[in-house]
Amino acid sequence: xxxxxxxxxxxxxLSIGVxxxxxxxxxxxxxxxxxxxxxxxxxxxxxAISGEIIVSAEGLKELDFITGQDALDEEDIQENLxxxxxxxxEKLPGVSATSFTPGASRPILRxxxxxxxxxxxxxxxxxxxxxxxxxxxTSIDPLTVSRIEVLRGPAALLYGSQALGGVVNVIDRRIxxxxxxxxxxxxxxxxxxxxxxxxxxxxxxxxxxGDMFVVHFDGSYRDTDDLEIPGFQLTDDLRADLLxxxxxxxxxxxxxxxxxxxxxxNQEGFLPNSSTETYTLNGGFGVILGDSSFGASVGxxxxxxxxxxxxxxxxxxxxxxxxxxxxxxxxxxxxxxxIGLEQWRFDVxxxxxxxxxxxxxxxxxxxxxxxTHTEFEGxxxxxxxxxxxxxxxxxxxxxxxGVIGAQYTFRDFSAVGEEAFVAPNETTQLALFTxxxxxxxxxxxxxxxxxxxxxxxxxxxxxxxxFDLFSGALSGIVEAGEGxxxxxxxxxxxxxxxxxxxxxxxxxxxxxxxxVGDPDLDIEAAWGLEGFVRGxxxxxxxxxxxxxxxxxxxxxxxxxGLEEDxxxxxxxxxxxxxxxxxxxxxxxxxVDTDGFALSGDVRASYVVAELxxxxxxxRIPPFTLLAALEADVxxxxxxxxxxxxxxxKDLAPNETETDGFTLANFYLSWRPLEGNRNVTLQLAGxxxxxxxxxxxxxxTKDFVTLPGRNIRVSARLSF
Numbered sequence: 221x222x223x224x225x226x227x228x229x230x231x232x233x234l235s236i237g238v239x240x241x242x243x244x245x246x247x248x249x250x251x252x253x254x255x256x257x258x259x260x261x262x263x264x265x266x267x268a269i270s271g272e273i274i275v276s277a278e279g280l281k282e283l284d285f286i287t288g289q290d291a292l293d294e295e296d297i298q299e300n301l302x303x304x305x306x307x308x309x310e311k312l313p314g315v316s317a318t319s320f321t322p323g324a325s326r327p328i329l330r331x332x333x334x335x336x337x338x339x340x341x342x343x344x345x346x347x348x349x350x351x352x353x354x355x356x357x358t359s360i361d362p363l364t365v366s367r368i369e370v371l372r373g374p375a376a377l378l379y380g381s382q383a384l385g386g387v388v389n390v391i392d393r394r395i396x397x398x399x400x401x402x403x404x405x406x407x408x409x410x411x412x413x414x415x416x417x418x419x420x421x422x423x424x425x426x427x428x429x430g431d432m433f434v435v436h437f438d439g440s441y442r443d444t445d446d447l448e449i450p451g452f453q454l455t456d457d458l459r460a461d462l463l464x465x466x467x468x469x470x471x472x473x474x475x476x477x478x479x480x481x482x483x484x485x486n487q488e489g490f491l492p493n494s495s496t497e498t499y500t501l502n503g504g505f506g507v508i509l510g511d512s513s514f515g516a517s518v519g520x521x522x523x524x525x526x527x528x529x530x531x532x533x534x535x536x537x538x539x540x541x542x543x544x545x546x547x548x549x550x551x552x553x554x555x556x557x558x559i560g561l562e563q564w565r566f567d568v569x570x571x572x573x574x575x576x577x578x579x580x581x582x583x584x585x586x587x588x589x590x591x592t593h594t595e596f597e598g599x600x601x602x603x604x605x606x607x608x609x610x611x612x613x614x615x616x617x618x619x620x621x622g623v624i625g626a627q628y629t630f631r632d633f634s635a636v637g638e639e640a641f642v643a644p645n646e647t648t649q650l651a652l653f654t655x656x657x658x659x660x661x662x663x664x665x666x667x668x669x670x671x672x673x674x675x676x677x678x679x680x681x682x683x684x685x686x687f688d689l690f691s692g693a694l695s696g697i698v699e700a701g702e703g704x705x706x707x708x709x710x711x712x713x714x715x716x717x718x719x720x721x722x723x724x725x726x727x728x729x730x731x732x733x734x735x736v737g738d739p740d741l742d743i744e745a746a747w748g749l750e751g752f753v754r755g756x757x758x759x760x761x762x763x764x765x766x767x768x769x770x771x772x773x774x775x776x777x778x779x780x781g782l783e784e785d786x787x788x789x790x791x792x793x794x795x796x797x798x799x800x801x802x803x804x805x806x807x808x809x810x811v812d813t814d815g816f817a818l819s820g821d822v823r824a825s826y827v828v829a830e831l832x833x834x835x836x837x838x839r840i841p842p843f844t845l846l847a848a849l850e851a852d853v854x855x856x857x858x859x860x861x862x863x864x865x866x867x868x869k870d871l872a873p874n875e876t877e878t879d880g881f882t883l884a885n886f887y888l889s890w891r892p893l894e895g896n897r898n899v900t901l902q903l904a905g906x907x908x909x910x911x912x913x914x915x916x917x918x919x920t921k922d923f924v925t926l927p928g929r930n931i932r933v934s935a936r937l938s939f
Contacts, residue, residue: 289370289372291369291370292309294407295897301934303498306326306327313804318915318919324559328841330386334354338379342391343379344611347591349607355728357561361500363500364407366407368390369390369391370387370388377670378625378653378655380627395505395568406426407938410422415929416446420440435503438501443497446490447490449488452487453492453923487531495526498521500519503517514568516566520563521563528920528923529557558596563590565587569586570584579617584613585612601637603635605635624653627650633646639727645719647677650673654669666693668691668693681739687716722792734787742773751767760809761807765804769799771796796831798830800828801827815854821847824844825844826842835872836870836875841915842878846861848861857888866880890902899939901934902936904934
């Protein structure tokens with residue numbers, strides 16, 4: 221799976237970029253402005269915008285007033301650098317991460333993940349299978365990303381009925397949309413750390429070939445060792461269970477097994493089998509014809525990462541199943557599990573200016589993905605997931621503010637192997653959608669609607685399901701003085717069950733559970749109500765949202781407490797549910813004098829979710845609070861922050877409590893070129909007090925902790 225990974229070649233290319241960058245950067249105007257606080261970025265100019273977030277969905281001119289929209293630019297990505305998109309975003313209000321293992325972590329929005337959160341690359345689905353299971357990595361490398369947007373509310377209906385929780389839209393550079401002013405543009409991000417012995421680097425190059433034609437190349441490489449952690453790998457309760465089992469084995473004379481159990485219980489200092497290696501290669505071109513542009517790209521993503529095993533269970537004893545072969549086969553069945561993932565992706569894009577009539581632009585986007593995901597048991601291939609997908613969308617951008625569009629998606633999914641727990645299935649989706657804005661002076665209205673036809677078919681089972689989905693949202697916004705807006709959104713959203721939720725039936729080695737789907741699952745629907753306020757009061761920037769969602773036929777994966785093939789059995793079940801919570805953030809100045817500025821940054825979020833039978837929804841994140849002080853002194857920026865994660869005692873059946881924990885971090889950034897923010901060197905210290913942290917939203921929290929104390933150095937270059 222690790223084809224032609226040449227560290228020397230990559231390191232040489234990155235070194236050339238680092239060496240050449242100061243001369244180029246000094247000679248050019250800065251391409252970005254901003255601070256290290258959470259900020260918005262204009263798509264065309266890359267400049268920071270105060271109090272207003274302009275997202276890439278053109279025609280929706282004030283999305284951040286509708287509900288809380290967030291955007292991270294390159295400086296934010298450098299500060300929150302990680303190999304998985306979930307960890308990059310986890311400091312945003314209302315965002316958590318699955319944190320299954322260092323090689324796989326998806327974002328969780330408002331307590332919802334998987335099929336309810338769409339992760340996109342420039343408006344199209346990623347083409348991977350990360351949404352089907354927490355152990356599957358998202359095929360995005362943040363090293364070569366220019367911006368990440370988080371969308372909620374009516375705007376999410378642009379991208380799919382699955383976006384009940386929201387949308388994460390990653391903007392990359394694969395297809396150029398403008399000619400570099402100096403004929404060439406280079407971006408690079410390099411990093412190394414101590415907690416995982418990280419070595420990573422990404423480089424992006426745009427070069428103009430004439431006045432209209434631009435070519436693009438980028439590549440990245442990331443390598444980590446087993447992750448260093450504070451204290452024991454296992455929770456106290458899990459350690460106690462293993463030590464009790466060891467005592468029983470010893471009494472029965474099984475001294476070797478007793479010793480193995482004690483070693484597992486006392487594992488500390490690092491996570492076994494948590495190393496990762498990832499690289500990407502992408503190329504594309506763009507043709508810019510005045511206000512219109514066309515382009516295409518091809519990309520390759522490859523990653524290999526370990527799955528941290530549960531010492532208490534999840535081991536497959538193939539020797540026992542065969543009835544012979546004995547000890548040798550049993551040991552072979554207990555090999556570590558790892559995942560090799562590769563993806564080829566092809567994209568085309570067109571943006572056509574239509575003049576000054578009703579429709580000012582036509583945007584066309586299409587992508588094809590060939591994805592393979594292999595689960596290894598030791599060196600033996602266990603299960604292979606193959607997915608081919610095609611997605612196309614067209615958007616008519618109205619001059620009056622609004623979008624009318626259509627979208628088509630096809631996915632052919634198969635799993636092959638002794639533990640292929642999902643039957644091969646095909647999913648076809650066809651959708652029509654619109655989002656409209658109306659401005660009545662001091663009052664604004666946004667209305668969204670989406671119709672979607674979904675067909676899911678499993679030929680080997682002789683099963684086929686068809687769904688007609690209708691979703692809509694309506695928002696009203698009032699201006700309460702200059703710079704402050706508040707409003708409310710009411711929505712009705714429907715989602716079809718995914719193929720994995722319908723057809724799963726078997727052991728899943730990577731997650732170490734036995735998954736059972738239900739082919740008779742109904743449409744999942746939700747009524748939503750949200751109130752929000754956002755704006756500026758002088759130098760004060762703030763935003764807050766309070767929301768409530770009432771689900772009909774909520775689909776969830778539940779621990780039954782039973783075992784099959786020595787694995788805990790999890791069923792996909794369905795019943796009504798209610799979600800409610802809030803998000804808030806405020807940035808305020810403390811001192812602002814010539815040459816020195818000090819500001820505060822506070823963010824908080826909380827969600828509670830309960831099923832109709834009175835039990836709690838599994839894996840809901842606890843209350844979180846982040847407080848930071850940020851100082852700007854000439855060419856230096858220092859940010860010191862404290863993150864508090866509360867305990868989670870609202871538990872689903874067979875869940876365990878999660879203790880609260882606190883992380884202390886700092887980020888010291890230096891811009892060595894006067895007047896130029898495009899070259900930034902950063903020293904970061906995370907979890908400075910080496911505290912143990914476990915995410916309640918993770919399936920693996922009882923035996924996978926967050927990193928221990930970590931010192932990271934990084935360099936970001938643009939010229």
